[in-house]
Amino acid sequence: MHLPFEILVVIGIVGFYIYDSAYLYFYNEFNLTKGLFKHFNAQPSSKKLNFLHRYLVLPNLFLPHHLTFKCTWNVKKLELLMHVDDIHFINTISKILKPLQFVNILLFMLTLFCLPVIFWFQGGYTLLAITIILIYLLNIMTLITISIQRKVLKLSWSKLFQFLLDVLLCPPFALNILRKISLNYKVQTDGLLIVESMLNPEDYQTFLDNILKEIHVLKMASSEKDLVLLEFKEQQIHAFKHIESNRKE
DSSP: OOOOHHHHHHHHHHHHHHHHHOEEEOTTEEEEEEOSSSOEEEEEOOOSSEETTEEEEOOOTTOTTSEEEEEEOOSSOOSOOOOHHHHHHHHHHHHHHHHHHHHHHHHHHIIIIIHHHHHHTTOOHHHHHHHHHHHHHHHHHHHHHHHHTTTTTTOOHHHHHHHHHHHHHOHHHHTTHHHHHHHHSOOOSOHHHHHHHHSOHHHHHHHHHHHHHHHHHHHTTOOHHHHHHHHHHHHHHHHHHHHHHHHHO
């Protein structure tokens, strides 16, 4: 049984996008995300699928315009360090890339909705050509803007070349370009401190509760040495929650 060419194209477009969106994270890694507004969001990654001590993370596939910063809450280092440059960079990159977030939303609609619909219902070569040209023009415009801001965004020329290949050879990969730019930055600040600075108090408390649940699960499958570190981290998080509660009062 052979599937029609149109269906294969649609499956390919969506499949490539999903494949490019997936990442493998360690148990203590999570994403700090930011959409079009000032509000940041953070939540521990899913622990359902484990591959070689890493967990499959699939961000919201309908929100590729969200900037994504990978953070880590450290177990082995007892002292939590704050790097002011991290907060400054996250705020800077958010301002620089905000116009491109609107462009990315349009690209998402064109690439994953309009293009598959045109193929599926055989909308005609003219409409197909216009859609493809528009996708490439918007992607090239995005790439030019990123190239101009390369140093501020801390992007190497090899990374830009990778983005160029995505734009020219696989537009579904280019949908994740804003995620890739923000993920390219290595956040040095401990995750517990960075989210305290970025989240509102209610979301911060929820985040800490989720981390405590993860630690409880980890403790049941840890060695004696790791168990001591996890228990200390657990006490540390409870202290954070207590401080935050006192602030509210």
